[in-house]
Amino acid sequence: MSTAPTPAPTRATVPTPRTLRGARLPKWSPWALAGGSLVLAVLLGLVADMDNPAQLGLIAAVLFVLGTYGVAARVEGRRQAKDRVATSLVWVCFLLAVIPLASLLWETVRQGVKVLDFYFLSHSMGVVADTETGGGIYHAILGTLEQVGLATVVAVPVGVLTAVYLVEYGRGRLAKAVTFFVDVMTGIPSIVAGLFVLSFWILVLDMGYSGFAGSLALAILMMPIVVRSTEEMLKLVPNELREASLALGVPKWRTILKVVLPTSIGGITTGIMLAVARITGETAPVLLLVWGTNFINTNPFADPQASLPLYIYQQYANSAGYGAAYDRAWAAALTLIAIVMILNLVARGIARWKSPR
Template sequence: MIASAVAALLGLALFLTGHRSYGLFAALYAPVYTVTLTVVSGVVEGWRHAKDRVATALVTMCFVLALLPLVSVLAYTVLDGIGRLDWYFLQHSMRNVGPRDDAGGAYHAIVGTLEQVGLATLIAVPVGLLTAVYLVEYGRGRLAKAVTFFVDVMTGIPSIVAGLFILSAFILLFGFRYAGVFGAMALAILMIPVVVRSAEEMLKLVPDALREAAYALGVPKWKTVLRVVMPTALTGIVTGVMLAVARVMGETAPLLLTTFYLPSINMNPFYQPQASLPVFVWTEWQKGLPIATERAAAGALTLILLVMLLNLIARLIAWWKAPKTDR
């Protein structure tokens, strides 16, 4: 209480002297609060308790500092995009909409994002899960080490490199045209290492006693993995998959290189360019007009809501399919 009172008095003094900067107050509040807390706690409780309180205060301040960018981005997106986000915005595309027209929506981009991320998930999840099962249950020797090494390398690949690979391998080399499926391939490359790493850690957490019990009953290893290990680790695996989906759903660079952008609705991800929410946000933002900036913020807010909705659905499915235990 005393430390908070001293810090509040500091804020009052800054206000009275004309320094009304929130940044200055925050920059001075933390050290003043920490020093005051240390001195008061050392005098009243002893220096051993003072060290504990200082450590707690520092951890709390670091947490707040880490949380500030996230809260700032969310606040900016909500405040700028909530006014434009309505049913009209969700049900119309940008076809025949000029840069200064107060019209248009992100329906075409929503369709493109859902199809591209869905295809990427269909590609990445089976590959990632099977790779994780191999590394945990079967992998031994040089091949397993090589797979682990390449997964670690893929984890650090920049997103634009994945887009350049698909662009050069399919569009430039074989002459295919821009299409949503190639964006899905680029996103799948980024998803696979995340799925592998998360699923691998979840499979390692399954107790060996469950496997040994299944083996003792004569259950083959492949059926043990399928019927015992996978259901036990399902909740963590779903969480890892959703982390991978959230990681790629906002990628812009690989989609610019592989799917391009189309202001009209294209339901076929295998034919012609296709829009996506990240590219929609980037396209509208670069116009530099107030109405376009509002559309960009509404598109970003739609993307956040989509990730939250998919995460909720995935958690409900994991809860439904998770093994139930009778108490």
């Protein structure tokens, strides 16, 4: 306190900055710049006779980024200007990505609701030509449910047991190899899985096209996803639980079945449902192996079946140009998205509800 008076005269000679921070643009400046560049872009568009909104949007974005840099460089300095440009570029990235993704959902809903009603869900395409209106997706939903159900029945035990092996027993070279190939298997293109089942099941074993052949390929695609997610969940189970159980003299396999798996069952279910959602939308293997039909075939083990994704493709591909077929394709796409999204949401709901606290 006693030293306070002495530096006062020197302070008077140097202009005192009012704050320690440099000059800053006001908070509203990005919005003003955005508005300004939009107006400028529209004016430019009027002058140059352009009316494509995407083009105008792009011009506005470029103007906005340049303008931000210019203004900020003058007021705040180059480093701050770079920071602002990075911020606006990140925003542009975000908007750029949102547009197609929003359009995808919007178009599917808008076009899909046209013919989507109870009749559509409860009738097949039997005796309905592709060019006619009417018909429905009952046979396709049935096929998809059966194929995905069978694939789940095949893939889940294998996947869960493999994960148990990796977490509870796995040591050494075999476990390493399994981990690596599970990872690689996640990336197998679905069409390759389809080709494998084709060459093995249909060409070599000489079985016919059927829903089950499709589910074999779907199971191959599903297994690594189940292994991965189950593994993550099992790793989250505290070791103390295992040790407590083993210390009571409970054998290891009963510890796994009665302690480890029940503890993580919520997460495992979530993983399985996400995997189911993933394979429900797979088209390529179904195209190669199930073949598709317009009629209801309830038996997945013999004769071609239909499936929802395949139905969308066939409605699109086999009847190009006819509005009725496109409407059906959109409606089926909306149904498919709805199924997948519901599976996803329920799975996440389970994850939240059962999450280890």
